[in-house]
Amino acid sequence: MSSITTMATKRSRRSQNNAEDLPENFDGNEQDVSHTDVSAAAAPGGESNDEDDGERSGDNPVRFMRQRNRAVAEREASRLARPDAPLGSMMLGHASKAKSAVMSTPFGQLMGRKASTKREDNISQEWCGPFSVARQMIAAREEARRLREEQQDLENNKEHHPLDEAMEIVNLEMQRKENPSMNWVSRHKREDGSTTTNYYAKRRKRFHRQRDLMGGSSRVPSLFQLCINLLVENFDCIESLGVVDHSIRRALCETLVARGKMNGAAFDVLAEMGVETLELVDCAQVTQDQFCDSLRVLLPSGLRAILLKHCGRCFGSQAVNVIASIDRENMELFAISLGGAYLLKDSDMAALIESTSRTLSSLDLTACPLLSEQFCNAIGNQYSSSIEDPPNAPLLELSIEDVPLTKEVMLSLGAASDALRNLKSLKLKTMENVDDEVVSIILGSITGGEIEGIDLSNNPSLTDETLSSIRRCNFNGNLRALLLSGLKNLTAIGIEAFFTPIPNFPAPPILRKLDLSQCSYDEINDTVLTLAATSSSFKRASANAIEEETVLHNAGKLASEVSYTGGLVHLNVSGSSISDKSMEILAATSSYSLEELDISFCPNVSDKGLGYLVSKVKPQLSKIFMWGCAQITEEFLDGHDRIEDGGLEIIGVWMKKSGVRSLR
Amino acid sequence: MEDDNDQTYVKLISAEGTELFLERRIALQVDTMRAMLEGNFRESEESVIRFPDISGSALEKVVKYLHYKDRHSNSATRIPEFAIDPEEALELLVAASYLNC
Numbered sequence: 220m221s222s223i224t225t226m227a228t229k230r231s232r233r234s235q236n237n238a239e240d241l242p243e244n245f246d247g248n249e250q251d252v253s254h255t256d257v258s259a260a261a262a263p264g265g266e267s268n269d270e271d272d273g274e275r276s277g278d279n280p281v282r283f284m285r286q287r288n289r290a291v292a293e294r295e296a297s298r299l300a301r302p303d304a305p306l307g308s309m310m311l312g313h314a315s316k317a318k319s320a321v322m323s324t325p326f327g328q329l330m331g332r333k334a335s336t337k338r339e340d341n342i343s344q345e346w347c348g349p350f351s352v353a354r355q356m357i358a359a360r361e362e363a364r365r366l367r368e369e370q371q372d373l374e375n376n377k378e379h380h381p382l383d384e385a386m387e388i389v390n391l392e393m394q395r396k397e398n399p400s401m402n403w404v405s406r407h408k409r410e411d412g413s414t415t416t417n418y419y420a421k422r423r424k425r426f427h428r429q430r431d432l433m434g435g436s437s438r439v440p441s442l443f444q445l446c447i448n449l450l451v452e453n454f455d456c457i458e459s460l461g462v463v464d465h466s467i468r469r470a471l472c473e474t475l476v477a478r479g480k481m482n483g484a485a486f487d488v489l490a491e492m493g494v495e496t497l498e499l500v501d502c503a504q505v506t507q508d509q510f511c512d513s514l515r516v517l518l519p520s521g522l523r524a525i526l527l528k529h530c531g532r533c534f535g536s537q538a539v540n541v542i543a544s545i546d547r548e549n550m551e552l553f554a555i556s557l558g559g560a561y562l563l564k565d566s567d568m569a570a571l572i573e574s575t576s577r578t579l580s581s582l583d584l585t586a587c588p589l590l591s592e593q594f595c596n597a598i599g600n601q602y603s604s605s606i607e608d609p610p611n612a613p614l615l616e617l618s619i620e621d622v623p624l625t626k627e628v629m630l631s632l633g634a635a636s637d638a639l640r641n642l643k644s645l646k647l648k649t650m651e652n653v654d655d656e657v658v659s660i661i662l663g664s665i666t667g668g669e670i671e672g673i674d675l676s677n678n679p680s681l682t683d684e685t686l687s688s689i690r691r692c693n694f695n696g697n698l699r700a701l702l703l704s705g706l707k708n709l710t711a712i713g714i715e716a717f718f719t720p721i722p723n724f725p726a727p728p729i730l731r732k733l734d735l736s737q738c739s740y741d742e743i744n745d746t747v748l749t750l751a752a753t754s755s756s757f758k759r760a761s762a763n764a765i766e767e768e769t770v771l772h773n774a775g776k777l778a779s780e781v782s783y784t785g786g787l788v789h790l791n792v793s794g795s796s797i798s799d800k801s802m803e804i805l806a807a808t809s810s811y812s813l814e815e816l817d818i819s820f821c822p823n824v825s826d827k828g829l830g831y832l833v834s835k836v837k838p839q840l841s842k843i844f845m846w847g848c849a850q851i852t853e854e855f856l857d858g859h860d861r862i863e864d865g866g867l868e869i870i871g872v873w874m875k876k877s878g879v880r881s882l883r
Numbered sequence: 884m885e886d887d888n889d890q891t892y893v894k895l896i897s898a899e900g901t902e903l904f905l906e907r908r909i910a911l912q913v914d915t916m917r918a919m920l921e922g923n924f925r926e927s928e929e930s931v932i933r934f935p936d937i938s939g940s941a942l943e944k945v946v947k948y949l950h951y952k953d954r955h956s957n958s959a960t961r962i963p964e965f966a967i968d969p970e971e972a973l974e975l976l977v978a979a980s981y982l983n984c
Contacts, residue, residue: 439951439952439955439956439962441979441984442945442948442952442975442978442979442982442984443976443979443980443983443984445948445965445967446967446972446973446975446976446979447976449967449969449972450972450973450976453969456969457973460973461973463973463976463977464977464980466980467976467977467980
């Protein structure tokens with residue numbers, strides 16, 4: 220009791236000394252006694268501090284504030300930490316929300332009391348703020364788990380038939396026969412004696428082993444790199460590079476850009492007379508005047524390709540005028556690739572095409588925001604077959620990425636003339652106005668049937684109709700690379716139909732490079748991949764639907780039917796729901812061809828499936844990307860069949876780029 | 884020993900005709916040389932490789948680099964710098980690009 224009086228004295232003293240709004244009802248109900256005991260126990264330090272404090276509060280207001288805050292915290296803490304605990308048991312007379320001095324908490328504002336009655340359902344109404352969202356999610360998850368566990372119990376309590384176990388064994392045997400991957404045994408011996416599961420140590424060991432096997436002592440820099448570094452350091456002293464290979468110039472350019480040393484003078488050295496390819500990874504430091512001067516010198520002396528990235532500053536009207544002023548007979552440019560030319564106007568681009576169309580065969584534009592209908596009209600006019608004298612070069616590659624062309628403009632690109640008839644490679648990426656109709660018209664105008672690569676990634680409005688257009692334009696069967704990354708509207712049915720022979724329709728393509736990453740998770744499943752892999756492995760596109768049916772579904776039989784020259788070479792199915800069955804199919808169809816495989820973020824692929832794949836595929840398999848595959852354990856990573864030879868690079872299990880020294 | 888029949892050393896001949904000897908095992912670490920020595924080429928029988936495009940001084944520097952790399956690979960200690968004269972850098976760069984080392 221004496222403690223109560225001591226507490227009372229302390230409180231009254233405190234209330235004298237400051238303007239804090241202390242709750243009044245410090246009566247003698249049970250809760251208060253418990254609280255007093257708690258706080259008396261909890262704040263012996265506080266009490267003694269108060270005593271000192273009483274004498275010295277006048278001298279030390281900061282310390283006093285701190286102690287005051289501490290007392291408030293002690294009082295409110297237990298309630299704040301468990302906001303959805305039943306208020307009745309935790310609430311204390313003087314600490315009720317209505318009378319609490321604390322309205323704002325680190326977790327958000329207290330909104331009101333009405334939620335306390337329906338606490339379970341309306342947690343959202345009590346609080347608002349980022350933390351509350353997390354709490355709601357956790358609550359929902361716990362709820363779901365609880366429900367799930369209840370259901371589980373319910374199932375487990377079903378009656379057990381005496382033959383259940385035998386049935387299970389039979390089922391397992393059947394599965395093993397069908398899925399040979401289940402029998403794969405890893406070479407990795409699990410050491411039962413080791414108690415440490417030190418993931419860091421394991422991964423480090425794995426990383427070092429891979430690095431050593433891949434010929435790397437990455438600590439000693441290569442002679443090439445040493446020389447490049449030295450030259451870049453002293454680049455101001457270089458007057459001329461002379462006759463050096465383009466790969467050397469490019470390496471120098473990249474290092475100059477990386478070191479921030481790319482400036483006008485450096486550009487002059489790189490772009491000296493007689494180069495055939497002008498490739499600059501980053502032209503941000505080059506001025507338009509300088510660039511034009513170089514062009515005036517380079518173009519007549521045989522410049523064949525201009526490949527520029529970040530060329531906004533230097534590639535504008537002036538540059539186009541220079542190019543246009545060159546005599547058509549002297550023009551030898553066959554490839555232009557421009558990235559980020561934000562000064563390039565529509566009319567300029569049209570002029571550029573007109574002046575170079577005699578020899579230009581490859582056009583690649585990325586992020587050029589001003590291009591629009593004049594550009595498309597120019598392509599249509601210049602490359603149409605109606606221009607006979609002198610005949611222009613055929614347009615072989617067209618790549619447009621992230622350019623805001625409208626739908627009408629793109630339709631005119633395909634429909635206006637037969638400019639695209641000889642196209643071998645078409646890329647239309649990340650353009651919001653590309654939809655099925657546009658693709659159908661453009662692909663329809665590729666009448667030459669030579670198309671070898673199609674890339675339509677990241678165009679969100681494409682659907683299965685596009686697949687039908689692709690199949691139709693591939694009537695000669697030359698298509699080898701198909702990249703459809705990020706197309707969320709493709710369905711499993713559509714893709715299956717794409718790879719199925721249909722009478723009176725061009726045969727399914729025999730692909731070497733397929734990219735279906737980041738499409739809808741559920742839609743890219745085992746059936747889709749089975750069909751894709753099998754159709755890529757046949758020697759000749761077969762239009763007979765019936766005989767394919769029986770062969771497709773049995774991996775064992777498949778191995779004897781497929782040719783050794785077919786199969787996928789690059790496959791990217793990240794973010795899909797494929798499982799070990801796909802691994803078996805791949806092993807059966809592409810074991811002589813598969814070089815790179817990307818199965819990042821595919822949670823249904825397990826150690827056994829991957830291990831089986833690696834054991835069956837021949838040594839040309841060099842890279843497997845598996846970012847985000849936490850289900851792959853050391854059973855595969857330390858026990859796959861090609862641990863010793865070091866030719867297989869596994870990327871994505873250790874957060875360092877393999878072969879490169881990490882920054883530590 | 885400098886006994887070619889022993890096949891522990893290979894002979895490198897530069898553009899000017901100067902001859903350098905290099906341990907076979909170090910030469911095999913260089914992709915281009917390994918391809919020449921392991922294929923069915925005359926070089927592999929005679930253990931002689933000719934480099935008509937690389938000058939004597941550059942070739943000598945390349946051999947020095949190969950010894951430096953061999954010495955310091957898999958070494959835990961700090962690796963000293965390999966000094967290159969700025970005047971010979973460009974020629975050395977072309978040679979390194981050719982040899983891929």
